[in-house]
Amino acid sequence: DAEITQSPRHKITETGRQVTLACHQTWNHNNMFWYRQDLGHGLRLIHYSYGVQDTNKGEVSDGYSVSRSNTEDLPLTLESAASSQTSVYFCASSGTGTGGTEAFFGQGTRLTVV
Amino acid sequence: AQTVTQSQPEMSVQEAETVTLSCTYDTSESDYYLFWYKQPPSRQMILVIRQEAYKQQNATENRFSVNFQKAAKSFSLKISDSQLGDAAMYFCAVRGGSEKLVFGKGTKLTVNP
Numbered sequence: 001d002a003e004i005t006q007s008p009r010h011k012i013t014e015t016g017r018q019v020t021l022a023c024h025q026t027w028n029h030n031n032m033f034w035y036r037q038d039l040g041h042g043l044r045l046i047h048y049s050y051g052v053q054d055t056n057k058g059e060v061s062d063g064y065s066v067s068r069s070n071t072e073d074l075p076l077t078l079e080s081a082a083s084s085q086t087s088v089y090f091c092a093s094s095g096t097g098t099g100g101t102e103a104f105f106g107q108g109t110r111l112t113v114v
Numbered sequence: 115a116q117t118v119t120q121s122q123p124e125m126s127v128q129e130a131e132t133v134t135l136s137c138t139y140d141t142s143e144s145d146y147y148l149f150w151y152k153q154p155p156s157r158q159m160i161l162v163i164r165q166e167a168y169k170q171q172n173a174t175e176n177r178f179s180v181n182f183q184k185a186a187k188s189f190s191l192k193i194s195d196s197q198l199g200d201a202a203m204y205f206c207a208v209r210g211g212s213e214k215l216v217f218g219k220g221t222k223l224t225v226n227p
Contacts, residue, residue, distance in 0.1 A: 042219040108158075
């Protein structure tokens, strides 16, 4: 069965370190998204991609970067982790030109920056 | 820009009763889709129901139904015969031509036995 997986599920890191969160999907979806979830804020879009070599900034992109070298993966990098980036991170994917179809989410990564 | 507002941070319902979660949205697009997602304590995001804006008929999925009022930009979720397993965070979301999902802040639903 097709799926979307994130790793790790939990991570603790120190302020200032570079951190990369992995997202891998086997749906063959062109669209991939990274969100962060914080209490009182719902899910906010960090970065997204419509296909290989395409990346775009979302509403809370400062301090984050992504790259898309293939269809399956969209890793999220925190260049220099800050305590404000402690959050739960979700990756999602969806098909192209099918706005009404379901977006599939990974299980989430809980990141703690100490 | 699209926005979604969920005005009820928390709701509670008795088991077997009916509850309605509110959602209003704003978009300048004419072609868009609306969604309700459920997030149980496991953190998994689960699609509950979707509505195409061009359809007048309200979507229904078993015990879940929506009241879609396009002119008022309102998209409420009704859960009938509430079950303990319905306890979760519920997120309303809108998606337009950009394919991006824009979420509300969520409503935490508690189901009392």
